[in-house]
Amino acid sequence: MKEPWRGISVVVDPVCGMNVDPKKTPYKTLYKGKIYYFCSQHCKRMFEENPELYLSRGPQIEM
Numbered sequence: 001m002k003e004p005w006r007g008i009s010v011v012v013d014p015v016c017g018m019n020v021d022p023k024k025t026p027y028k029t030l031y032k033g034k035i036y037y038f039c040s041q042h043c044k045r046m047f048e049e050n051p052e053l054y055l056s057r058g059p060q061i062e063m
């Protein structure tokens with residue numbers, strides 16, 4: 001049983017707010033010198049279309 005919060009850095013998908021393991025996800029993009037990780041191709045594309053929107057408002061969890 002692994003404890004993801006101990007030692008392993010989990011990042012937040014800036015589009016949907018999901019926790020993403022940077023070592024596992026193939027969806028990532030470089031923006032202004034920082035790497036952002038995503039849970040899906042969909043979120044990656046959304047971010048790349050309008051990165052400033054997601055960086056300024058933060059993740060939105062859509063139900």
Ligand SMILES: [Zn+2]
Nearest residue numbers: 013016039043
């Ligand atoms: Zn996502």
